[in-house]
Amino acid sequence: xxxxxxxxxDDVVVRFRVGRRRLTAVDHVSLNIAKGERVGLVGESxxxxxxxxxxxxRAHDPDHGRILFDGVDLTALNQRELRxxxxxxxxxxxxxxxxxxxxxxxxxxxxxxxxxxxxxxKEEIRERTESLxxxxxxxxxxxxxxxxxxxxxQKQRISIARALALDPELLVADEPVSALDVSIQAQVIAIxxxxxxxxxxxxxxxxxxxxxxxxxxxxxxxMYLGQIVETGxxxxxxxxxxxxxxxxxxxxSPVADPEQERKRQRIVLYGDPPSPIDPPPACRFHTRCPxxxxxxSEHAPPLIDVAPGRQVACHFAGEIGPVLGEE
Amino acid sequence: xTAEAAPQPVRGDRVLEVENLRVSFPAGRGETVSVVKGVSxxxxxGEALGIVGESxxxxxxxxxxxxxxxPSPGIVQAERIVVDGIDVSKLxxxxxxxxxxxxxxxxxxxxxxxxxxxxxxxxTLVEAIRRHQELSAGEAKELAIRTIRSVGIPExxxxxxxxxxxxxxxxxxxxMIALAVVNRPSVVVADEPTTALDATIQAxxxxxxxxLVSDAALILITHDLGVxxxxxxxxAVMYAGRFVEIGSVDDVLSKPRHPYTAGLLAAVPRFExxxxxxxxxxxxxxxxxxxxxxxxxxxxxxxALERCSIERPPLEALEGHPVACWNPVER
Numbered sequence: 103x104x105x106x107x108x109x110x111x112d113d114v115v116v117r118f119r120v121g122r123r124r125l126t127a128v129d130h131v132s133l134n135i136a137k138g139e140r141v142g143l144v145g146e147s148x149x150x151x152x153x154x155x156x157x158x159x160r161a162h163d164p165d166h167g168r169i170l171f172d173g174v175d176l177t178a179l180n181q182r183e184l185r186x187x188x189x190x191x192x193x194x195x196x197x198x199x200x201x202x203x204x205x206x207x208x209x210x211x212x213x214x215x216x217x218x219x220x221x222x223x224k225e226e227i228r229e230r231t232e233s234l235x236x237x238x239x240x241x242x243x244x245x246x247x248x249x250x251x252x253x254x255x256q257k258q259r260i261s262i263a264r265a266l267a268l269d270p271e272l273l274v275a276d277e278p279v280s281a282l283d284v285s286i287q288a289q290v291i292a293i294x295x296x297x298x299x300x301x302x303x304x305x306x307x308x309x310x311x312x313x314x315x316x317x318x319x320x321x322x323x324x325m326y327l328g329q330i331v332e333t334g335x336x337x338x339x340x341x342x343x344x345x346x347x348x349x350x351x352x353x354x355s356p357v358a359d360p361e362q363e364r365k366r367q368r369i370v371l372y373g374d375p376p377s378p379i380d381p382p383p384a385c386r387f388h389t390r391c392p393x394x395x396x397x398x399s400e401h402a403p404p405l406i407d408v409a410p411g412r413q414v415a416c417h418f419a420g421e422i423g424p425v426l427g428e429e
Numbered sequence: 430x431t432a433e434a435a436p437q438p439v440r441g442d443r444v445l446e447v448e449n450l451r452v453s454f455p456a457g458r459g460e461t462v463s464v465v466k467g468v469s470x471x472x473x474x475g476e477a478l479g480i481v482g483e484s485x486x487x488x489x490x491x492x493x494x495x496x497x498x499x500p501s502p503g504i505v506q507a508e509r510i511v512v513d514g515i516d517v518s519k520l521x522x523x524x525x526x527x528x529x530x531x532x533x534x535x536x537x538x539x540x541x542x543x544x545x546x547x548x549x550x551x552x553t554l555v556e557a558i559r560r561h562q563e564l565s566a567g568e569a570k571e572l573a574i575r576t577i578r579s580v581g582i583p584e585x586x587x588x589x590x591x592x593x594x595x596x597x598x599x600x601x602x603x604x605m606i607a608l609a610v611v612n613r614p615s616v617v618v619a620d621e622p623t624t625a626l627d628a629t630i631q632a633x634x635x636x637x638x639x640x641l642v643s644d645a646a647l648i649l650i651t652h653d654l655g656v657x658x659x660x661x662x663x664x665a666v667m668y669a670g671r672f673v674e675i676g677s678v679d680d681v682l683s684k685p686r687h688p689y690t691a692g693l694l695a696a697v698p699r700f701e702x703x704x705x706x707x708x709x710x711x712x713x714x715x716x717x718x719x720x721x722x723x724x725x726x727x728x729x730x731x732x733a734l735e736r737c738s739i740e741r742p743p744l745e746a747l748e749g750h751p752v753a754c755w756n757p758v759e760r
Contacts, residue, residue, distance in 0.1 A: 146628060285692065288710070355700075358658050358682055360678050362699070363655075374597045374630065375627070390629075
């Protein structure tokens with residue numbers, strides 16, 4: 103049935119009121135995700151990546167633009183009409199401690215979406231809950247225990263099991279492992295990859311860690327102050343960044359490889375990211391950009407195609423070139 | 430520059446020597462549980478040592494014990510902890526203020542809680558200066574502004590007057606660093622100094638810390654092997670209260686010998702053309718009371734032998750750098 107992308111983010115703008123001022127958290131962002139694709143949304147705090155994820159889930163209403171899921175415009179639907187579609191998209195969050203109700207048993211937490219949507223008899227729901235827990239590597243008897251009896255990594259598995267309860271097609275994961283210890287992160291990443299294949303999921307991974315996103319996605323979109331500055335196939339963006347901000351993020355992501363540390367180009371950006379309440383005019387990155395020229399503070403560079411599937415918003419795209427010293 | 434005739438720093442001189450450090454807490458019924466179980470290391474001026482570990486490994490308690498900051502009712506024991514020739518393991522609570530900040534100083538993860546919120550940046554710095562140096566108010570202010578400038582804060586005169594909450598996270602962390610170095614200590618201990626910061630700001634702060642090292646010795650506590658790799662000369666990997674491996678960054682991160690170090694490295698993503706699947710470490714770290722006189726990593730270790738759950742391997746340099754393992758990874 104699906105011809106076009108499963109998710110189509112089309113010129114979306116999200117604004118918030120901050121005191122008397124308006125903050126544009128997401129500023130004319132477009133992004134398509136094909137069925138089965140794994141897309142990573144990368145950026146620092148204030149980039150709007152989390153807001154965009156929440157807007158896809160309709161936790162925020164966009165002020166402009168459309169979000170199409172399987173061809174249906176979510177922004178045109180009311181809450182009741184949204185309900186059958188909402189089943190098909192689920193989100194997991196950074197902090198498994200805060201997102202699981204400590205007073206509810208794990209079985210109740212995982213099965214809640216099925217009960218709310220009235221899927222199956224009590225026995226069927228219990229059976230499915232146990233098999234979901236098994237799918238994320240937890241024992242079936244976890245149903246009768248409380249979240250506090252589980253470690254951080256196990257809690258994140260519980261939230262994954264709950265997200266899978268309605269057999270969704272799209273999974274939005276916002277910093278799914280950044281609260282976890284290093285040795286546990288890989289466990290959760292492996293589980294996410296396993297269930298993605300098993301359930302045939304399309305995924306949008308939101309993270310600040312570029313190395314992590316490189317590991318788990320097919321395509322990357324890099325955001326800076328509410329805008330996408332570069333998108334493309336993950337390998338191309340990482341090994342041949344076109345936007346100077348992407349290049350500096352790559353330069354700034356520490357990797358546990360002393361040799362690569364020595365080989366890679368070091369770009370240390372000057373200053374702090376500007377406030378999204380008062381973003382710089384024209385190219386938003388020009389105040390920190392190592393290669394900015396006068397035109398950058400006069401005209402905003404549009405996001406244009408530079409190669410198939412590859413878009414960059416920079417007057418001097420490609421000038422910095424590869425950052426990672428390659429073997 | 431300073432009123433005190435401080436001895437000229439010599440690169441390479443030993444400024445910190447720690448021997449058999451233990452930190453324990455009462456666990457009820459007269460028992461104690463130790464979270465640092467006998468750690469020894471030294472560091473010289475101009476050197477950066479990374480102490481890498483996961484939560485609960487004891488890395489933060491190790492750091493705090495070097496400054497007499499282990500919270501009550503924690504007990505610090507050591508053969509010796511010598512900072513600048515002073516054995517601080519024998520210091521009483523009243524003697525610490527003369528050493529802390531002057532010989533050894535700390536940079537915390539969260540600058541907002543590390544700085545006094547109701548005092549301006551300038552008055553915090555001036556107070557710290559005048560605690561250790563006999564300078565007039567004017568001279569102290571001058572030194573404070575110079576230090577603010579030296580840590581890369583723009584408009585230092587204006588920043589002298591602001592409160593910590595008026596600064597961005599990155600600038601606050603720079604103020605913390607200024608506060609740590611203003612009395613030119615021999616040892617700076619930084620506990621996850623960049624964990625709360627964005628990537629591009631982290632890069633700035635790491636660069637600043639690296640510059641710092643030329644004048645002092647830096648101990649960088651971190652959970653992030655990449656952060657350690659980027660600015661440290663040596664790295665110690667900590668697990669369940671003990672160092673399991675210590676050596677040059679190249680030896681430990683490129684040719685790890687302890688299965689835990691190797692496991693951590695296999696579990697973190699990196700930028701490689703040919704992507705490999707991440708290999709998780711099974712299980713979770715033990716709680717301190719579960720650790721006995723055997724290898725604490727054995728239950729999770731793919732290379733564990735029978736001996737590993739009976740007898741604890743000492744931290745020994747067999748060939749190359751010291752490793753605590755009965756069955757180390759081949760080089």
